[in-house]
Amino acid sequence: MEWFYFNPKQAISTPLSPPPTVEENTEKALEEEIVSNPDDVLILRNLLENRIKNRELPAALSIINKLIELEPNETEWHFLKSHLYVHNGELELAKLGFRDIILKDPYYIEAYRGLVVAAMEDEEMNEMKEIEKMVVEGIKMCKNNENKESELRDLKLLLAQIWVIGEKYDEALKVYRELVDEEPGDYRPYLCQGMIYTALKKNDEAEKYFEKYRGLVPKEHPNAKFEFMMST
CATH class of the missing domain: 1.20.58 (Methane Monooxygenase Hydroxylase; Chain G, domain 1)
Structure with a gap:
């Protein structure tokens, strides 16, 4: 929405900048705080949320790189980086990132999902067969770990989804019924x-x-x- 100030004496409309919103004030405060505390993870996380909300992907990726530098073993940052690569159209980088996460943590379900999404965006159906094998292997691992029932269920759902993408409806329906x-x-x-x-x-x-x-x-x-x- 445009904001105007109407001066009846001049009989013209002069465009004015809208007053700062709460979100803009918050973001400005965060930017000021990060100057004084460049390694504060909480401030960086909040600033990252704002960048993503505003679809400022290059700026968001820059913040994520800083978070990875500060917390290299935090899987969440690596996942978010790959997720942003998908939205930025950098699909090969996204897939490499998701695969690396799965190698390090084969129970990180969102990485499997991200890999499927990236392959679909890239229209790589042959690659989907490789992902299917990875999911099947993940299912086997979950079956051998009684503490991974939730992950097992999620991977079964994902396997069925892959079969739906490949129009293997009978196989997918069998999994859903189970x-x-x-x-x-x-x-x-x-x-x-x-x-x-x-x-x-x-x-x-x-x-x-x-x-x-x-x-x-x-x-x-x-x-x-x-x-x-x-x-x-």
Whole structure:
């Protein structure tokens, strides 16, 4: 929205800069603080959030590099860097970063997801087969670790997603049904099955799963809005 000051004597409109918002004041304060405390991780984190919110990707990457310098073993910074590379179109750098994270922490589920997204953006279906093997290997590792049930479930969901991308709908549906049997209260497999049946133009069947999904997803969850798009 433009801001104008109207002077009736001059009968003209003179553009003025809008008054600073709370966000702008906060960012200015952070910038001033970081000058005095260049190695303060908390200030850098808050400044990074502002840069990402404003889609200032080069500036965000610069901050992340500083955070990695300060905390080289903090996986979150390496993941965010790769994630920003995806949004910046630097897909090869993104994939290298995600693969490095998985090598160091094979249970870091978001890195697998990031790798899938980067491969999809790059339209590298052959590479998707390699990622599928990595996910399958991750599933095997989780099965051998009783403390990784959540990660096992997430990797199964991701494997099914890869199969959906490759239009292997029967294989994906089998996984989703197994996940429902294991944990009927998880809304995600219902949504995914509904999406498959929508792709297959079996709308009545799809609606059955969307209905189950609607009954389970928390109303405040971001995916609750997504459901309405899928079912209309």
